[in-house]
Amino acid sequence: MTKVSMTVNGRAVSGDVEGRTLLSTFxxxxxxxxxxxxxxxxxxxxxxxxxxxxxxxxSCTVFALDLEGATxxxxxxxxxxxxxxxxxxxxxxDHHGLQCGFCTPGMVMSSAALLAENxxxxxxxxxAYLDGNICRCTGYHNIVKAVxxxxxxxxxxxxxx
Amino acid sequence: xxxxxxxxxxSLAEAVKAMQAEGxxxxxxxxxxxxxxxxxxxxxxxxxxxxxxxxxxxxxxxxRVMTIGAATPxxxxxxxxxxxxxxxxxxxxxxxxPAVRSRGTIGGSLANNDPAACYPAGVLAxxxxxxxxxxxxxxxxxxxxxxxxxxxxxxxxxxxxxxxxDRAAYAKFLQxxxxxxxxxxxxxxxxxxxxxxxxxxxxxxxxxxTEGERALSANFSPQAVKGLKANADDMIGDLHGxxxxxxxxxxxxxxxxxxxxxx
Ligand SMILES: Cc1cc2nc3c(=O)[nH]c(=O)nc-3n(C[C@H](O)[C@H](O)[C@H](O)COP(=O)(O)OP(=O)(O)OC[C@H]3O[C@@H](n4cnc5c(N)ncnc54)[C@H](O)[C@@H]3O)c2cc1C
Ligand code: FES
Ligand code: FES
Numbered sequence: 174m175t176k177v178s179m180t181v182n183g184r185a186v187s188g189d190v191e192g193r194t195l196l197s198t199f200x201x202x203x204x205x206x207x208x209x210x211x212x213x214x215x216x217x218x219x220x221x222x223x224x225x226x227x228x229x230x231x232s233c234t235v236f237a238l239d240l241e242g243a244t245x246x247x248x249x250x251x252x253x254x255x256x257x258x259x260x261x262x263x264x265x266x267d268h269h270g271l272q273c274g275f276c277t278p279g280m281v282m283s284s285a286a287l288l289a290e291n292x293x294x295x296x297x298x299x300x301a302y303l304d305g306n307i308c309r310c311t312g313y314h315n316i317v318k319a320v321x322x323x324x325x326x327x328x329x330x331x332x333x334x
Numbered sequence: 335x336x337x338x339x340x341x342x343x344x345s346l347a348e349a350v351k352a353m354q355a356e357g358x359x360x361x362x363x364x365x366x367x368x369x370x371x372x373x374x375x376x377x378x379x380x381x382x383x384x385x386x387x388x389x390x391x392x393x394x395x396x397x398r399v400m401t402i403g404a405a406t407p408x409x410x411x412x413x414x415x416x417x418x419x420x421x422x423x424x425x426x427x428x429x430x431x432p433a434v435r436s437r438g439t440i441g442g443s444l445a446n447n448d449p450a451a452c453y454p455a456g457v458l459a460x461x462x463x464x465x466x467x468x469x470x471x472x473x474x475x476x477x478x479x480x481x482x483x484x485x486x487x488x489x490x491x492x493x494x495x496x497x498x499x500d501r502a503a504y505a506k507f508l509q510x511x512x513x514x515x516x517x518x519x520x521x522x523x524x525x526x527x528x529x530x531x532x533x534x535x536x537x538x539x540x541x542x543x544t545e546g547e548r549a550l551s552a553n554f555s556p557q558a559v560k561g562l563k564a565n566a567d568d569m570i571g572d573l574h575g576x577x578x579x580x581x582x583x584x585x586x587x588x589x590x591x592x593x594x595x596x597x
Contacts, residue, residue, distance in 0.1 A: 175340070192340035192381060193371075215369055219433060228409065228436040234368045235437060238340045239361070239383050286432065304513065305431025 182250030197232040208248040219306035248278035270319035272310035362442035404441025421502035450514035454540035459520035459531035503594035517583035556589035
């Protein structure tokens with residue numbers, strides 16, 4: 174076991190891990206941050222996306238030890254300071270951007286990374302950016318709508334196609 | 335996944351030394367290797383991470399030559415190469431999805447030489463040079479068939495050097511389930527010489543389509559390859575597309591790449 178230290182959601186954390194310990198395992202089992210979901214474990218679904226130094230990363234496909242000293246943000250770090258939902262999370266709720274919610278942590282983290290890079294994306298840009306996030310429930314339209322709404326764009330005319 | 339010792343050197347010299355250990359393997363972005371290890375198709379005893387080596391990262395341009403550090407993630411190439419070599423930047427920006435592009439690197443992609451990967455097409459069509467910890471290898475000598483390259487045991491790709499063509503484009507026909515390419519073409523023209531590299535189509539991995547190159551060197555237009563079909567014999571046939579379908583796509587995607595390069 175080797176000690177690894179990183180900053181997760183603004184908090185300095187450390188833990189003992191094996192070489193093969195994935196970031197998703199460290200977050201869920203080491204830090205009890207179970208909001209990060211593991212849908213496939215094969216880099217296909219995007220449910221496990223977190224931010225590593227600001228960039229979206231599939232936490233099931235990176236070793237914890239490779240992230241010594243890194244700054245991580247997970248879905249638990251997305252709410253406002255008072256615990257209320259952030260505008261992006263609230264938009265997912267308002268626009269029915271989730272049903273079972275399994276994909277939602279990854280959807281929110283990927284969407285947040287998109288909006289940080291591109292504050293007013295087009296619907297096409299949202300769809301392209303969420304290419305690696307799979308949802309079995311919603312059919313995606315309401316997710317796209319939620320992201321557009323969170324970016325401050327008027328979505329009243331965007332129907333669920 | 336079997337366990338292993340993890341080492342993360344901060345210089346190339348240390349990495350070269352670490353690679354001499356019994357059962358050592360390089361780890362770059364991990365977007366291929368970690369899945370392979372989960373399936374126990376690879377079980378290195380020592381994993382040598384290349385992600386902490388500053389001298390292996392970044393994009394630099396000197397005259398008509400662009401150099402990309404082997405450990406540079408796709409997302410960084412998409413941004414930093416956009417001005418000097420837009421066709422290659424677009425290729426990098428179209429690999430997989432944003433999270434894959436945050437971690438996956440050009441060195442890992444070339445060392446892996448997946449028959450449906452994008453970078454091998456860009457590197458072969460550009461006549462790039464693969465720089466390693468031991469030598470320099472011309473793209474024409476580097477790719478040696480399905481998942482096979484000229485790399486020797488313990489050899490590390492450190493950078494890739496691209497002569498920037500006058501005109502170039504990559505036309506990717508997406509295989510939507512894997513997000514790799516079904517059959518894609520990278521076309522590069524310098525002076526009147528044209529190189530065409532095709533990925534996703536052949537059982538032997540990336541290849542130069544010499545028939546297309548000949549036609550395009552005489553007449554650089556989409557019409558020049560209209561109706562030209564690649565030989566279907568050694569094409570990949572699977573549920574996503576038959577051999578004949580892929581052979582037809584070779585011409586179609588090359589024509590699209592030429593149209594993009596002329597735009
Ligand atoms: C969902 C998904 C979609 C993808 N879509 C595409 C796509 O559309 N197009 C595409 O081209 N690729 C695609 N990829 C693959 C991606 O580009 C990988 O990043 C790439 O193939 C491997 O690069 P890596 O840096 O992650 O290497 P790793 O996985 O770390 O390593 C791969 C192999 O290369 C060796 N290696 C790594 N670096 C070096 C080096 N510097 N010198 C010598 N050997 C080295 C390793 O030992 C290992 O054998 C996709 C991957 C995923 C998961
Ligand atoms: S659990 Fe990581 S991509 Fe599906
Ligand atoms: S809401 Fe159920 S998978 Fe997306």
